[in-house]
Amino acid sequence: MSDLNNTNFIKAVRFIYDHIDQPIALADIAKSVGISVSSLKRLFMEATNQSPGAFIRRIRLEFSFRSLQSRKDSILEVALSSGFEDQSAFARRFKETFGYSPREARKKLNIVSELESILLDEPDIVELTDLPIQSVTERGLYFEAAPKAFNILKCKLATNELSDDFSGIFIGIGHDNPHEGEVKEDQVRFTAGITLIERDLGIEHVTLVGGRYARFRYFGKPNNLGLAYHYIYGKWLETSPSKIDKTKPAFMAFDDFPDPIKEQNILIHVPLIAS
Structure with a gap:
């Protein structure tokens, strides 16, 4: 990755983190970096092998995992703050990502993802x-x-x-x-x-x-x-x-x-x- 692309990627990630609790449009990310949406998509695929949308969803779900463990908010409140319209959609996506329900996640000590992690050989x-x-x-x-x-x-x-x-x-x-x-x-x-x-x-x-x-x-x-x-x-x-x-x-x-x-x-x- 060129120095320019690396700088653009870091700017895009910082924009995402700064607005993670708000609706994020790809056009807004691209504008903050000064590139086109198509260039933004290529940038994320090159840097992470993920689309910008998939990257945002993963970050939001990991933030929601932390919120669930803190027990300060209900599952519905966590779902809404993570950008989901209802609790059932959030629970379905959460289980697809981490391998268990949001309710079970409150008992977990670590983020264990069957789909978002990779398998490694025994060390x-x-x-x-x-x-x-x-x-x-x-x-x-x-x-x-x-x-x-x-x-x-x-x-x-x-x-x-x-x-x-x-x-x-x-x-x-x-x-x-x-x-x-x-x-x-x-x-x-x-x-x-x-x-x-x-x-x-x-x-x-x-x-x-x-x-x-x-x-x-x-x-x-x-x-x-x-x-x-x-x-x-x-x-x-x-x-x-x-x-x-x-x-x-x-x-x-x-x-x-x-x-x-x-x-x-x-x-x-x-x-x-x-x-």
Whole structure:
């Protein structure tokens, strides 16, 4: 994706989040970005493999999941605030997306989606040593913070450190889940890092603490990694005897410098409590 398209995509996503509780027309999104509706549709397919409408519906349903868990509003109130005309239509769409009814969702601890997540092979359980990295952390919407952090990191690197001959590893850490309500959607933290760099890049030095990790293999676009995390923290966690260590962050290891829409091999490392 070109820098211009990436900027347009981030502008479109920010418009959607800013108006998520209102009716959103594709023409309004396109106007806010300064492109045509047809260009907007191509942009979202390139970035997420989804239409703009499907992207909006998924975001609204994930917000409704959080509202249901808070128990502040009735199911009907959540349905209406999510853009549905009645409770039955909302319940039907909700079950199609998450695999269970809104009433059942009040009892769930995680967003578990059979249709909106992806299936991953069983992970390898590995023991990792401490991993020193140099990194940049940015805040914003997830689709905004991640490319912003990686772009700043990229500016610090020499040409040979971005070539196929480079033996280091690019690291990504998403610190927050915006749908849990603990942080604002536009304040999500994302860290972009790199290993095996001897020279000081003039950025933060941190260490990823070693220990026991579940290593999942994912192939796809970084922009769709959220679907993999839905599976890991949903269905896999519910059925696995392993317990996640919440004192450490999960992190991603990329075999190439990350491109939001380029399909890549990505290793997702989830910290586990030692048995």
